[in-house]
Amino acid sequence: MKNSIPANWKNCATCCHWCGSKKPDAFCNYVEFDMNEKAKCAGGGFNQAKMNGLQSCNKWEQQFTRR
Numbered sequence: 001m002k003n004s005i006p007a008n009w010k011n012c013a014t015c016c017h018w019c020g021s022k023k024p025d026a027f028c029n030y031v032e033f034d035m036n037e038k039a040k041c042a043g044g045g046f047n048q049a050k051m052n053g054l055q056s057c058n059k060w061e062q063q064f065t066r067r
């Protein structure tokens, strides 16, 4: 199921370490992802673990910033 959250919310879906599929809108205000997808955290706080887009950790780094 598709879901959209603000690009500055500290969740895996908006994090540069998350390998899941995600798509920012034209202004990078929001990021669209699939709530049912589990994808690898690459080099972040849960390195190599499969994370749901709504999970989070203290190593979060914002991937998309407002244009």
Ligand code: SF4
Binding pocket: 010, 011, 012, 013, 015, 016, 017, 018, 040, 041, 042, 043, 044, 045, 046, 047, 051, 055, 056, 057, 058, 059, 060, 061
């Ligand atoms: S576990 Fe942390 S570092 Fe890894 S993708 Fe999620 S928020 Fe980013």
